[in-house]
Amino acid sequence: xxxxxxxSVAFDTxxxxxDRRERIVGGSCTYSALAASFFTRPKIVGIVGEDFPKETAxxxxxxxxxxxxxxxxxxxxxxxxxxxYGDDPNQRDTMRLDxxxxxxxxxxxxxxxxxxxxxxxxxxxxxxxxxxLSQVARPRLVAMDTIRHYIETEPESLDRVLRKTxxxxxxxxxxxxxxxxxNLIRAGxxxxxxGPRLVVLKxxxxxxxxxxxxxxxxxxxxxxxxxxxxxxxxxSFAGAxxxxxxxxxxxxxxxxxxxxxxxxxxxxFTIEDFGIERLAALKKSDIEGRFxxxxxxxxx
Amino acid sequence: xxxxxxxSVAFDTxxxxxDRRERIVGGSCTYSALAASFFTRPKIVGIVGEDFPKETAxxxxxxxxxxxxxxxxxxxxxxxxxxxYGDDPNQRDTMRLDxxxxxxxxxxxxxxxxxxxxxxxxxxxxxxxxxxLSQVARPRLVAMDTIRHYIETEPESLDRVLRKTxxxxxxxxxxxxxxxxxNLIRAGxxxxxxGPRLVVLKxxxxxxxxxxxxxxxxxxxxxxxxxxxxxxxxxSFAGAxxxxxxxxxxxxxxxxxxxxxxxxxxxxFTIEDFGIERLAALKKSDIEGRFxxxxxxxxx
Numbered sequence: 001x002x003x004x005x006x007x008s009v010a011f012d013t014x015x016x017x018x019d020r021r022e023r024i025v026g027g028s029c030t031y032s033a034l035a036a037s038f039f040t041r042p043k044i045v046g047i048v049g050e051d052f053p054k055e056t057a058x059x060x061x062x063x064x065x066x067x068x069x070x071x072x073x074x075x076x077x078x079x080x081x082x083x084x085y086g087d088d089p090n091q092r093d094t095m096r097l098d099x100x101x102x103x104x105x106x107x108x109x110x111x112x113x114x115x116x117x118x119x120x121x122x123x124x125x126x127x128x129x130x131x132x133l134s135q136v137a138r139p140r141l142v143a144m145d146t147i148r149h150y151i152e153t154e155p156e157s158l159d160r161v162l163r164k165t166x167x168x169x170x171x172x173x174x175x176x177x178x179x180x181x182x183n184l185i186r187a188g189x190x191x192x193x194x195g196p197r198l199v200v201l202k203x204x205x206x207x208x209x210x211x212x213x214x215x216x217x218x219x220x221x222x223x224x225x226x227x228x229x230x231x232x233x234x235x236s237f238a239g240a241x242x243x244x245x246x247x248x249x250x251x252x253x254x255x256x257x258x259x260x261x262x263x264x265x266x267x268x269f270t271i272e273d274f275g276i277e278r279l280a281a282l283k284k285s286d287i288e289g290r291f292x293x294x295x296x297x298x299x300x
Numbered sequence: 301x302x303x304x305x306x307x308s309v310a311f312d313t314x315x316x317x318x319d320r321r322e323r324i325v326g327g328s329c330t331y332s333a334l335a336a337s338f339f340t341r342p343k344i345v346g347i348v349g350e351d352f353p354k355e356t357a358x359x360x361x362x363x364x365x366x367x368x369x370x371x372x373x374x375x376x377x378x379x380x381x382x383x384x385y386g387d388d389p390n391q392r393d394t395m396r397l398d399x400x401x402x403x404x405x406x407x408x409x410x411x412x413x414x415x416x417x418x419x420x421x422x423x424x425x426x427x428x429x430x431x432x433l434s435q436v437a438r439p440r441l442v443a444m445d446t447i448r449h450y451i452e453t454e455p456e457s458l459d460r461v462l463r464k465t466x467x468x469x470x471x472x473x474x475x476x477x478x479x480x481x482x483n484l485i486r487a488g489x490x491x492x493x494x495g496p497r498l499v500v501l502k503x504x505x506x507x508x509x510x511x512x513x514x515x516x517x518x519x520x521x522x523x524x525x526x527x528x529x530x531x532x533x534x535x536s537f538a539g540a541x542x543x544x545x546x547x548x549x550x551x552x553x554x555x556x557x558x559x560x561x562x563x564x565x566x567x568x569f570t571i572e573d574f575g576i577e578r579l580a581a582l583k584k585s586d587i588e589g590r591f592x593x594x595x596x597x598x599x600x
């Protein structure tokens with residue numbers, strides 16, 4: 001199978017109540033590709049400036065990520081985001097945002113990318129997501145993610161993408177915003193009516209819900225006693241979820257369930273350090289160990 | 301084995317965003333005893349006025365609850381509470397509270413109650429809970445519950461009860477208030493240091509965490525797409541948890557895990573209707589059906 005991921009590659013400056021990091025590598029594509037790389041060899045589509053660190057590109061290559069679709073703009077500057085978290089790791093404020101080369105991003109897929117089994121439209125504008133969809137032969141599975149900003153500013157375009165999507169990833173805030181429904185069970189079911197065959201609702205410390213028309217999967221999160229940096233948790237979740245499915249080679253219910261737990265596992269590692277630090281140091285045995293631990297603490 | 305429950309028996313007036321009920325039967329003892337009665341024959345200790353409905357006493361007897369410890373004060377009026385819920389079912393305001401006969405309540409255990417295997421100190425003032433503890437031969441297991449009001453007004457007395465407690469039931473708000481810790485994993489571990497061997501942290505729609513010194517159990521909640529009346533959910537949880545343990549006859553880890561899931565199941569039924577209505581109509585097969593469903597939706 002094959003997995004193509006389209007999303008943002010960025011520099012992030014992150015402030016938490018305890019600490020601050022300046023211009024570290026982030027972005028939805030970066031996190032999800034690194035998380036997926038523990039299961040398969042994802043191909044990524046993104047754009048960066050000449051300032052993008054060669055060490056990060058080298059790390060991605062070492063992890064088996066195909067960078068043919070990563071455009072480097074000579075003399076350009078990479079997308080920059082500055083965010084601040086309060087005491088609640090689920091709440092953050094954007095302090096500054098410079099689109100830089102991302103402002104003119106037209107994601108064009110290399111020919112070798114155009115027949116993916118799985119296509120992941122990570123968090124970028126829904127009109128760009130539509131542009132990507134127009135370039136691929138019907139993949140076996142299309143997945144997407146978005147954020148509050150696009151839900152509020154481009155709802156029609158978002159709804160069109162949603163109708164062409166098989167798996168929609170949302171966190172609790174996004175699911176409520178999309179549906180106007182406070183109860184997450186009702187919100188998840190309402191989202192299913194908008195197109196996707198599966199809605200994956202990520203509840204952070206409270207685990208995950210996977211909605212299908214006639215069934216539900218619910219699982220707890222890894223018990224985390226301290227979040228260092230929540231950035232990229234959702235992207236890591238989606239990357240691992242889809243990376244696992246790509247490796248499994250099928251979309252059976254049992255594979256979906258395991259994919260959701262692997263998603264949860266990778267997200268739980270990402271938040272243990274700033275940026276991609278924890279993912280960069282991660283070993284496959286760490287992942288399997290945590291998967292087994294989660295299974296153990298939730299068994300009756 | 302045997303289970304003694306000491307707590308409040310009350311009239312509640314309940315207002316939710318959708319509906320309102322006047323003077324329906326409630327109270328921590330009532331909910332927990334009814335929930336426990338699906339597993340064992342609990343003995344209750346409480347106080348009511350002459351206005352307490354004979355039909356409720358008859359229902360309790362039919363459900364095998366021993367009422368020898370329920371004092372009826374001639375000419376007295378039953379404890380009265382009026383509460384209002386907003387859109388968030390986890391938040392409520394007390395609009396009125398008349399202690400009535402509960403103001404002079406001195407829980408005195410009948411001789412046949414004084415050697416219980418399990419003693420549940422449901423939500424009453426911690427000084428009353430201490431008074432109860434002084435009357436029993438060391439039970440195999442002491443469990444307790446409390447509310448925000450006592451955490452704020454009687455912290456020293458509460459800490460003394462906690463030191464004599466084996467199982468402490470708390471919801472997320474109470475755990476944070478008791479410890480000053482926002483992260484629930486850290487809060488649960490801090491509570492273990494205050495005395496109990498087990499801390500059962502109820503997270504409502506997000507499930508339950510059971511903390512023991514060297515282990516953790518985490519489980520999801522029943523997916524509930526609409527709460528009619530959240531009152532009594534925590535009491536029902538604790539009652540079912542302890543009722544199941546009393547029936548199981550041991551406190552092994554596997555029994556504790558099943559007890560927590562049964563607790564979750566009974567709480568999920570209680571909130572489906574006002575007051576004790578759903579518990580009054582419940583059948584054992586409903587409980588087993590929902591237990592099996594929860595196990596199914598959370599298996600990988």
